[in-house]
Amino acid sequence: MSGLSDNPSPICLTYKLVDDLELKLDVHAPRSGQPAQGAVVPVVVYFHGGGLTVGNRRSWFPVWLSNRLTTAGCAFVCVDYRLIPPATGHEILEDVKDAIRYVAFNLNAELAKPGQGLGRISNFQIDCEAIAVAGTSAGGLCAYLAAMHATPKPRAVLSMYGMGGNFLTPHYLSPKNEVFFRGRELLNPNDFACYLHPGCHTLHPVSDSPLVYHLQSSTTPGYPANPRMLLTRLYLQLGTFLDYYTGCHEPSLSAALREPIAPLPADLVTAVDASQSQDEGATLQLKSAIPKRHIPLFPQLVASHVDWPPTILVHGSVDSAVPADESRHLHASLQRAGIEACLIIIAGEEHSFDYREGAEQRYGSPDGYFEQIVEFLINHLR
Template sequence: MSTRLISPTAGADLGRPGTMARYTYTYKTVDEIHLLMDVYLPRVSSSKSQQHATQASPHGEPPIVIYFHGGGLTVGNKDSWFPHWLHGRLTAAGCAFASVEYRLLPPSTGHDILVDVKDAFHFVSHELNVKLLQSQGDDSSEPAQARPRVDIGRIAVCGTSSGGLCAYLAAMHASPRPTALLSMYGMGGHMLTPHYLMPKSEVFFRGRELLDPARFNEYLYPHCRNLLVTINSPLAYHPATSPTPGYPANPRMQLARLYFQLGTYLDYYTGHHEPSLSAIVREAFSAASDPGRAVEVDVLSTLIPTDSLPLFPQAFLSGSKAGSWPATFLVHGTADTAVHADESRSLDLLLQRAGVEVTLRLVEGKEHSFDYADDAEDTFGGKGGLYDEAADFLCRHLGISL
């Protein structure tokens, strides 16, 4: 286990990944809506990575990394905030890569998302290889090594922002359990904090204005119960000719920020609005000797309804099954105003106490989503840099070489 503060340094441009085989599958259907998964097979396979793969599986099938997108759990799809830097490195190393959609808040809750995460893993481990074979045509005369497959015994998981929380849910509940986990500024390390629970009266996110709740009435409880189940909610911005160029045109892009502003995010995450879970936990702050501190983990069992405890990583890591959590690599910018770096710091400590292999990399002065900046590859993509280290962590635990 290790923690290191990283100062951004210049690096070489690795470039975007080239053309490769991509397969899109429906991994489940909810209310006649298809939840999709894009699967990318490796674009190259070096002799070294092939050697490692062959040692781990009889036909040299590649391992696979399952990726969950960010968006506060309220917006996005399998193409949103796609991590090209990670995808390119993994597929070049001989690893398959899957990008997964899941139900969004609201009207869905974290309970629904947990089911989607589990179902995505079940699809990969029980159905994906059959689907891949069908996609190519079932030619039994074709050599087994030439048929598209993945090694279902080597699955890792990663996510950015709220996708990091999805990755944590997989670490807690998915079957099979992932071998390794990469979280980029993930939510969920500690959700009982003022950032989640306290109403905001001053600017708190990237210097942007406070939102007018009246503009989002249909997304507020109880009106949000009338919304249709939403899975695919792409990013959209006002055009340059608009009075507000570049401003989000999809209202879902601002929902998580609004719920943080109102101090009610946990209500939408757990589905506990009546009574408001956020209000209940907020009262614990008022009674605390130091209201500015996060509520301690041991109050989870008394404040969080039993049915929602499985949605909180810190509850899992305080229990008897904590040691089953996979090896974990955490990355977080120290200046993150959307998901505070203390979430990853807190998770790092909990994992250390549970005896789990964990690495925390704090990136000095960086905001949320820093890896999507135009110069991010130049800054973090040099040989042996942060990107290589994160990708190598996954590769190492999957038995291949970057």
């Protein structure tokens, strides 16, 4: 087999067909000349952010992560998954599992097929025993789902300010009547009727909803033109995100959970600084209100009961979209279960800090956070 590909264009493949909906992934090849067991290379499977409601495999692409991993001789695979609504977390979980299964057991056959005038689609193969998962925001939740349920089991997990470290908090369950999300205005639910229960269930399934903004010539320049870009904020504002995530609207799961968290002290709701016995007591009280079929969608309720891979969690300390206490909470749960877990809280940073201008200069030095993160993944893929 020849050396590794230096083609910067990703290889786009369909990993799953659901009725007439093609679910796609992009394979970014290792960069030419990088040693990685000949041409059999480890792979990091990446899930995009967007609150589970918007985006695709090319949205919010983490250039800093992809460049470092492919330079180190890894393949980098970005995955589409079905979006809420009309999908729920159950369909997303199936897509996550199917994507990992495809990468492990089907991708090499596709990579070996003749390309159009290229002889082969690629000149490398995937080491199916060296798969890690990563995700940003909602993609971090997808990475958690892979950690819990995917076969083969990922070797490592990276969560960049991931959702799902603690769903059982007022951030997800309480209706909001004041600005709460990155200083942005409250939304009018009447503007989103087709995305609200019960009308949302008639929507056509979608796995690719690109980011679109109003033109500078419009009355709202730069404002999201794709309504899906606002849905997660709307569901958090209404305190019903978990209804859409689980599909449990009637009766409302959010309402059922809202009542038991109301009398709990704040430290038990976040369960970051609470003792283990207090944490377990509060968790059991809330868990009892969740139908059993939905439990696999809650990382905090499963983490200590499965063979969870080594995990690195990274979060900005002032994140208002996904509070940093979510990563603190999951980190504490993993550590109590004896699982290798590394937590990096970056002081003063908001959501999506790694996409901000100047992030490479702030965090990309040889001893910076970006290098620490990639080193963690590489060490567990070797």
